[in-house]
Amino acid sequence: MSIYVGNLSYEVESDDVQDVFKEYGTIKRVQIPTDRETGRPRGFGFVEMETEEEEAAAIEALDGAEWMGRVLKVNKAKPRENRGGGGGRRY
Known part of the structure; x- marks a missing residue:
């Protein structure tokens, strides 16, 4: 399972998010999607932790x-x- 983290600053990096969440357990992965055109974070991300607890x-x-x-x-x-x-367009 994964955690959705919304309303993030556009300046945030995955290491920043990891620093906040590591207080609550072991982090398996942090993903911060970026805009295709600008390359900047889209304002949300996902965190996967070791256990549901x-x-x-x-x-x-x-x-x-x-x-x-x-x-x-x-x-x-x-x-x-x-x-x-x-x-694609259908004809």
Whole structure:
């Protein structure tokens, strides 16, 4: 399972997020998606921790917390929706 972290500063780096979350347990992975055109962070990210208990502790502690001048939105990540598409035109 993964944790969604929203309302991140556009200046944030994965090491910054890791420093905050390591207080709540072992971190397996931090992912900060970037904008394709600008290369800057998109304002959200995902954190994977070792156990669900660690994830629950991080969510409880950090949801609504202020960090880097922003109020964080932290919850369990939802599976990505299949939005179809493909971009091709049908004839």
